[in-house]
Structure formats: C-alpha cells, structure tokens
Amino acid sequence: QKEVEQDPGPLSVPEGAIVSLNCTYSNSAFQYFMWYRQYSRKGPELLMYTYSSGNKEDGRFTAQVDKSSKYISLFIRDSQPSDSATYLCAMLVKTGNQFYFGTGTSLTVIP
Amino acid sequence: ETGVTQTPRHLVMGMTNKKSLKCEQHLGHNAMYWYKQSAKKPLELMFVYNFKEQTENNSVPSRFSPECPNSSHLFLHLHTLQPEDSALYLCASSHIGGGLQETQYFGPGTRLLVL
Numbered sequence: 576q577k578e579v580e581q582d583p584g585p586l587s588v589p590e591g592a593i594v595s596l597n598c599t600y601s602n603s604a605f606q607y608f609m610w611y612r613q614y615s616r617k618g619p620e621l622l623m624y625t626y627s628s629g630n631k632e633d634g635r636f637t638a639q640v641d642k643s644s645k646y647i648s649l650f651i652r653d654s655q656p657s658d659s660a661t662y663l664c665a666m667l668v669k670t671g672n673q674f675y676f677g678t679g680t681s682l683t684v685i686p
Numbered sequence: 687e688t689g690v691t692q693t694p695r696h697l698v699m700g701m702t703n704k705k706s707l708k709c710e711q712h713l714g715h716n717a718m719y720w721y722k723q724s725a726k727k728p729l730e731l732m733f734v735y736n737f738k739e740q741t742e743n744n745s746v747p748s749r750f751s752p753e754c755p756n757s758s759h760l761f762l763h764l765h766t767l768q769p770e771d772s773a774l775y776l777c778a779s780s781h782i783g784g785g786l787q788e789t790q791y792f793g794p795g796t797r798l799l800v801l
Contacts, residue, residue: 583726609789618690618776618792619729663729667789673742674790676729 578602581664581677590686594651598664598677601645605675607667608640610649613679614660622662623649654684688712690793692777698799701767707796709760709777717782718760719790720752723774735760736782767800774798 581598588594596610607626611619623638625631625647631638637650647666651658661679690711699705711718720732734742735754749771751763760777774797778790 577728579728607789611792616795616797618692618778618794621789621791624789665790673731674729678726678728 578675579664579666579677582680583678585681585683587683587685588654590654590656590684592654592684594649594654594658594682594684596649596651596662596664596680596682598647598666599645600647600666600675602666602668602675603642603645604668605666606669608638608647609665609667610636610638611663611665612660613663619663656684656686659683690777690779690791692775692793692796694796695794696797696799698801699764699767700801701769703767704763704765706764707762707775707777707798709762709793711758711760711777711779711791711793713779713781713791715779715781715791716757717780718754718757719778719780720750720760720762721776721778723776723795729776733762764798767798769800772798772800 579600610623612622613619625638625640628640628642635652639648661681663679664677666675693708717736719734722730722732732746733752738754749766753761774795776795777793780790
C-alpha cells in the first residue's frame with residue numbers, strides 16, 4: 576500500500592465551480608499536511624499548510640484534515656482559469672524530514 | 687534573487703556526457719533536497735542534506751552524485767546517464783528544527799532529457 580494516495584485525474588470544471596481535491600494516507604504518524612500547486616514547467620509552490628485536524632481557510636482555498644479517517648482535502652471556491660495546474664498533497668512526520676507526496680491531480684478550469 | 691533558484695532550466699545530454707545541476711537557496715534554510723519528478727509518479731526523494739551533511743540517499747544509482755559545499759548551495763553531478771533518467775529534477779530547501787514551519791520550498795526545476 577502506498578503511503579499517500581491521490582487520484583491523478585484529470586479533473587475538468589467550468590469557471591466558478593467548487594473544486595474538491597483529496598488525498599488519503601496510511602501512516603497515522605503524519606502530523607503536517609501540505610498542498611502544493613504546480614503549473615506546467617514550474618516547480619511546486621506551497622499553497623496551504625496545516626498541522627491539526629479541522630479546516631484552514633485562505634481566500635478561496637480551504638484545507639481540511641480528518642486524522643481519524645486519514646483523509647485530507649483541498650477545496651477551491653469560485654474556481655478561475657488561473658487555478659488550472661497540478662495539485663500535490665504532501666505529508667510529514669515531525670520526527671524526520673521525509674516528505675511523502677501524492678502523485679498530483681491535474682485540474683483544468685474552463686472559461 | 688529570492689527563493690530557490692536552479693540552473694540550467696533545460697538540459698539535453700548524451701549517455702556518455704558529464705554535466706552538473708546547480709541549486710541555490712536564499713531563504714536561510716539549513717536543509718536542501720534533490721527530487722526526481724517523472725510523469726504520473728509521486729515525487730521521488732533522491733538526496734537530503736541537513737546542515738551540509740548528507741542524511742538520506744534513497745538507493746539512488748551512483749551515476750548521480752550530490753555535492754553540498756555549504757547550506758545555500760547544492761549540486762547534482764551527472765555521468766553516464768540512461769534514457770530513463772529523463773525527468774524534471776527539483777531542488778528544495780527547508781528549515782529543520784527551531785520550532786519553525788518545516789515545509790519545503792521548491793525551485794523551478796531542471797528539465798533533463800537523456801538521449
């Protein structure tokens with residue numbers, strides 16, 4: 576079983592839609608959860624960073640962590656064409672600096 | 687320059703060539719990383735340097751050789767590569783310890799094609 580599972584998509588939505596991106600994980604020791612956005616031909620860019628279970632909001636983005644279900648989500652409200660990118664989830668065990676990444680979900684927002 | 691920079695951005699090399707990738711971070715971090723990103727695969731951690739000391743080497747073939755002369759610079763020396771080594775090579779940095787957010791910041795990557 577992979578440490579982190581993420582549906583690669585591709586996911587295609589109309590502009591203005593609410594987007595839900597998800598990852599599941601198997602290691603209950605993960606404590607830090609991140610979402611990265613990667614545009615074509617660029618490196619991943621940190622989007623959201625959460626530590627505990629619950630929701631964290633930043634503008635149109637909401638990161639949700641459910642440690643009991645080992646499930647994390649990223650919601651994008653009022654999606655824009657500029658949100659078209661690959662979204663990677665990443666997780667970290669505090670005691671080490673080994674990051675575990677999902678495969679990434681490719682998102683296209685159609686104008 | 688700010689953040690994490692990488693050079694070159696694109697590289698085409700033959701299997702008998704020797705080349706080096708360079709990474710520089712301007713964030714004051716104490717750890718640097720090399721990742722390999724191939725299509726439809728998770729990011730593969732290759733090397734970790736923590737306070738200039740290598741702490742991780744995930745069974746990377748010896749044709750990849752890292753060098754970290756100081757906490758701001760990281761190199762990846764390449765020699766006798768194979769076509770399957772073609773990928774995007776990403777450098778990242780982070781701050782380990784001190785109670786600060788231990789997340790990684792990535793460079794733009796070097797797109798490598800081995801012919």
